[in-house]
Amino acid sequence: MSDQPLTEGEIDLALSDLPGWSHANDRLERTWTFPGHLQALAAATGVGLLSERRDHHADLTVNYDKLRVSVTSHSAGDKVSAKDTDLARAVSDLLG
Amino acid sequence: MSDQPLTEGEIDLALSDLPGWSHANDRLERTWTFPGHLQALAAATGVGLLSERRDHHADLTVNYDKLRVSVTSHSAGDKVSAKDTDLARAVSDLLG
Numbered sequence: 001m002s003d004q005p006l007t008e009g010e011i012d013l014a015l016s017d018l019p020g021w022s023h024a025n026d027r028l029e030r031t032w033t034f035p036g037h038l039q040a041l042a043a044a045t046g047v048g049l050l051s052e053r054r055d056h057h058a059d060l061t062v063n064y065d066k067l068r069v070s071v072t073s074h075s076a077g078d079k080v081s082a083k084d085t086d087l088a089r090a091v092s093d094l095l096g
Numbered sequence: 097m098s099d100q101p102l103t104e105g106e107i108d109l110a111l112s113d114l115p116g117w118s119h120a121n122d123r124l125e126r127t128w129t130f131p132g133h134l135q136a137l138a139a140a141t142g143v144g145l146l147s148e149r150r151d152h153h154a155d156l157t158v159n160y161d162k163l164r165v166s167v168t169s170h171s172a173g174d175k176v177s178a179k180d181t182d183l184a185r186a187v188s189d190l191l192g
Contacts, residue, residue, distance in 0.1 A: 037153055041144040057133055060158040062140065081113040
């Protein structure tokens with residue numbers, strides 16, 4: 001998968017198919033709310049499994065029942081690349 | 097367990113028995129580094145189990161192989177209380 005940074009237009013196009021995700025500070029981010037803390041941690045572990053398979057890892061923050069997933073591509077100069085939109089799609093498929 | 101904010105002296109005394117933890121911005125924080133991403137997520141889940149038993153939850157951040165644990169007491173006006181030093185001790189017992 002390409003390490004090239006996506007253009008603003010390419011990111012907007014990708015986001016149109018990624019409800020709930022936002023683009024800011026060269027990252028794609030989305031926050032989920034779960035019934036409780038352990039469900040949020042289980043979700044984080046699921047995202048981690050997807051990340052390991054891709055060798056591309058999201059930053060994960062759990063605050064009680066909330067999980068924030070944040071992705072950027074260090075290999076693309078800390079910009080958003082196709083690796084991020086691919087991982088975001090997989091995470092949305094996992095977490096709804 | 098008391099919801100009263102600890103004094104600066106009480107926090108310093110507690111920290112003397114909590115190697116690696118630091119006190120800043122009315123929080124106790126410590127970061128661990130693990131062999132990989134999934135180990136960091138397993139550790140986060142372990143901290144979550146300790147938190148659930150206490151009904152007192154740490155904020156958890158996983159960046160690849162690193163887990164940051166950050167605690168404060170909303171019930172003590174977002175200050176450090178005995179609930180935080182108790183959870184920090186339990187987390188150190190779990191993660192080393």
